[in-house]
Amino acid sequence: MAPYYDKVERLIGVYGTSEGLENTPNSPPGCLLPPPAPLVSDYLVQQRARRLGIPIVPGHRAVLTQQLDFKRSPALLHPGNLKAQKIIAAHMQQRAACIWATDCGRGCSIRANYQSTTVHLPPALATGNLDIACNAMVSQVLLGRNGLAKGVKYFDKTTGAEHQASARVIVLAASACETARILLNSKSASFPNGLANSSGKVGRYVMDTVGSSVSGQIPLLESLPPQNEDGASGHAFYAPWWGYQDQQKGKLGFARGYHIEFGGGRRMPGAGTLHGIERFTGGSYGKKLKEDARRYYGSFVGFDGRGEMIPNEHSYCEIDPHVKDKWGIPVLRFHWKWSEHETRQAAHMQKTFADIVEAMGGRVTGKVQSDGAEAIAPGGFIIHEVGGAIMGKDRQSSVTNGWCQTWDVKNLFLTDGAVFASNADKNPTLTIMALAWRAADHIADRMRRKEL
Ligand code: SF4
Numbered sequence: 382m383a384p385y386y387d388k389v390e391r392l393i394g395v396y397g398t399s400e401g402l403e404n405t406p407n408s409p410p411g412c413l414l415p416p417p418a419p420l421v422s423d424y425l426v427q428q429r430a431r432r433l434g435i436p437i438v439p440g441h442r443a444v445l446t447q448q449l450d451f452k453r454s455p456a457l458l459h460p461g462n463l464k465a466q467k468i469i470a471a472h473m474q475q476r477a478a479c480i481w482a483t484d485c486g487r488g489c490s491i492r493a494n495y496q497s498t499t500v501h502l503p504p505a506l507a508t509g510n511l512d513i514a515c516n517a518m519v520s521q522v523l524l525g526r527n528g529l530a531k532g533v534k535y536f537d538k539t540t541g542a543e544h545q546a547s548a549r550v551i552v553l554a555a556s557a558c559e560t561a562r563i564l565l566n567s568k569s570a571s572f573p574n575g576l577a578n579s580s581g582k583v584g585r586y587v588m589d590t591v592g593s594s595v596s597g598q599i600p601l602l603e604s605l606p607p608q609n610e611d612g613a614s615g616h617a618f619y620a621p622w623w624g625y626q627d628q629q630k631g632k633l634g635f636a637r638g639y640h641i642e643f644g645g646g647r648r649m650p651g652a653g654t655l656h657g658i659e660r661f662t663g664g665s666y667g668k669k670l671k672e673d674a675r676r677y678y679g680s681f682v683g684f685d686g687r688g689e690m691i692p693n694e695h696s697y698c699e700i701d702p703h704v705k706d707k708w709g710i711p712v713l714r715f716h717w718k719w720s721e722h723e724t725r726q727a728a729h730m731q732k733t734f735a736d737i738v739e740a741m742g743g744r745v746t747g748k749v750q751s752d753g754a755e756a757i758a759p760g761g762f763i764i765h766e767v768g769g770a771i772m773g774k775d776r777q778s779s780v781t782n783g784w785c786q787t788w789d790v791k792n793l794f795l796t797d798g799a800v801f802a803s804n805a806d807k808n809p810t811l812t813i814m815a816l817a818w819r820a821a822d823h824i825a826d827r828m829r830r831k832e833l
Contacts (some may be wrong), residue, residue, distance in 0.1 A: 422645030443495030591688035597738030639688030686730030722752030767798030
């Protein structure tokens, strides 16, 4: 997998640093872009958390801090493929470095941040090998008489008309649960319980990220001189998991770990920016309210834990026998249960974040939960849903092999988070991308050899 992580980082543009930490493998030289300047609140968290033994290092985010290396990278990404190198080089030059001033969540018109619509689709279209069917709602994968997948059935969402598309190889990447839904809805005489489901594992082992949050008000950050702190819209620094030694000594009571994302500063204010300020001002009014707003704005820091969920038998999805969507396609229903590994982790997050707030000389703005079951965000809330068609070593216990290829149907591949066999604390996109690229290389190789 390692070369594919590097390739994805090189293609999409990821800022960050290589810190040589156990939890966070280094990237090769020249792979990561320089990180942006942190905010003053980031520096304060770093100084005080380090006193508690928690490492705070530059975060990794897919935003360009400088132009991509369009001279060297294309040959490293597509060795021997001059057409692909030329397209990627041209595309890299069309992406500009971030100006740190707008709302990335709405899309980036200068293509500084990573999103498939501006980073993947334009070069893919430039190959001349891509047709996009917009507003196509896939309902099932169609199975041929030879036991191979022959295409997909889909509805045109604008007209409601039903269509089919055929292909030599089918790749599902519909987002983990939707991929499971399509498979479960693809029933046939050979697969009465859903396509590629001879193991009965399609829909099983659905996971999300463990999440829990604490915020604090920090007097040291009050009344700072006003300046533009829009900066990177996500975290500039973060804390990778640091607790391996305590875990080995049996001090923690849960397996695996989490990372901490945090944010503060005086970003562009919006509605609700000073919501709750009356807890500190006592409910001021008029001129005093304006003074208080200037004093407190930027003095709040929020901490979010993002931790590993271990798959379990009780967290799964299945076809709802009673409910269909507007296209008549049966929908999923979900079953969920956190194990103690996750709830104890959430309780650990709460205590850690409260300790950091205290080390910063601040006070927690809400309640610090000691009960992990209360502290943990509901399953699905962090929208890192993965699993549902996990990869594994044999066809009895998993849906795909290590190439994301279903055991049962050799020309059917799953390249989204459905194949995850666990959900490490790392946010899943980079791993999805690395797995997908690796699977794509495998497919191309097998097609060249006429094995697919
Ligand atoms: S702040 Fe976000 S939207 Fe604005 S240029 Fe940077 S990445 Fe693009």
